[in-house]
Amino acid sequence: MIQSSGFNQAWEEHHGFLLDVAYRLLGSYTDAEDIVQEAFTRLYRTDLDPIEDARAWLVVVVSRLCLDYLRSARVRREAYVGPWFPEPLVAFDGDASDPANVVTLDESVRMAMLIVLERMSPAERVAFVLHDVFEFPFETIAKMVGRTPAACRQLATRARRRVKEEAGSERFHFDRAEQERVVQGFIAACASGELKKLLPLLDPAVAGWADVGGLMAAVRQPNVGPDKVGDNVMRFFGAATGRTMEMRSINGEPGIVVYGGGELVAVIALTLKAGAITRVYVVADPRKLELAKRALGR
Helix, strand or coil, rough: CCCCCHHHHHHHHHHHHHHHHHHHHHHHHHHHHHHHHHHHHHHCCCCCCCCCHHHHHHHHHHHHHHHHHHHHHHHHHHHCCCCCCCCCCCCCCCCCHHHHHHCCCCCHHHHHHHHHHHHHHHHHHHHHHHHHHHCCHHHHHHHCCCCCHHHHHHHEEEEEEEHHHHHCCCCCCCHHHHHHHHHHHHHHHHEEEEEEEHHHEEEEEEEEEECCCCCCCCCCCCEECHHHHHHHHHHHHHHHHHHHEEEEECCCEEEEEECCEEEEEEEEEEECCCCEEEEEEEEEEEHHHHHHHHCCCC
């Protein structure tokens, strides 16, 4: 049985890092917490003496648990009504326990990237995240996914190709000042209720999706084009709805939280290209907003 002092030290030193890994692998902080908790439970029941590197041991356990979870979740998500988006991390200033202040927020947790990761096979996602984001060697990753290093290298190459296809459109380019300007313009246009003020912000090829968790009618295909996307934005978030918006950091980049009747009802992430909105991702599944509600006190 592991000694309490060794376990406590492992928790202090590695808990945050493991949450970083698990959130990127799962796209859900809630599930990531459960996985990391299970890994530490297994560590607690294990003799620490033979373990030379506690972090490496824990990463192997977390990665295997995440891989198993992704394989089972894939079936559920394919049957999900409408698109499946990650659980957003909404920052609340100064709260050290806020998940948005616990997870390291970089390019790999932006909504656009997490959505690309969601399209990968479970093995591709694990290989790419562990190698390209956390720089684990393929020899180590092979032990986690039960494949040869060469097979893991191929998995990461395929995953990297998917990311490159998205990044090639400059959708991953990020300018904070520009993003804040467009977000504020989006909020102002919705507050005015005037579609003509929103349309100039939208790219000609803009697409919009909403993850509502199967709680209302949803379509698998996005709305495409400024008129269709703009109409739907005004329909659900315009002045006539009585809903209000404010800019907040969403997964490390400026985004929007939406309130209705004093309650948080949606989180909106925007992706830009050359100063125009190319993607509108709406997360309105109440189950995915629980963390944000706690962070915002709503």
